Amino acid sequence: MAIRCDGCVAFHAKGAVKKGATRDEVMETMGMALYMGAGPSLMYAAQAVEAFDQFSD
Numbered sequence: 001m002a003i004r005c006d007g008c009v010a011f012h013a014k015g016a017v018k019k020g021a022t023r024d025e026v027m028e029t030m031g032m033a034l035y036m037g038a039g040p041s042l043m044y045a046a047q048a049v050e051a052f053d054q055f056s057d
Helices: 006-018 023-037 040-056
Strands: none
Touching: 006 023, 006 040, 023 040
């Protein structure tokens, strides 16, 4: 999120699914990332949640 890297978003979203993270946990993490990274992180938070959802299927 902080460095706005698409590859990192996908890598960590897949890892979160693999480690058993829940969607609620991911949403909480995205909230903190937005708090820390402000507006520019918003688009990457949306991508991260979408990636998590896709890997969860």
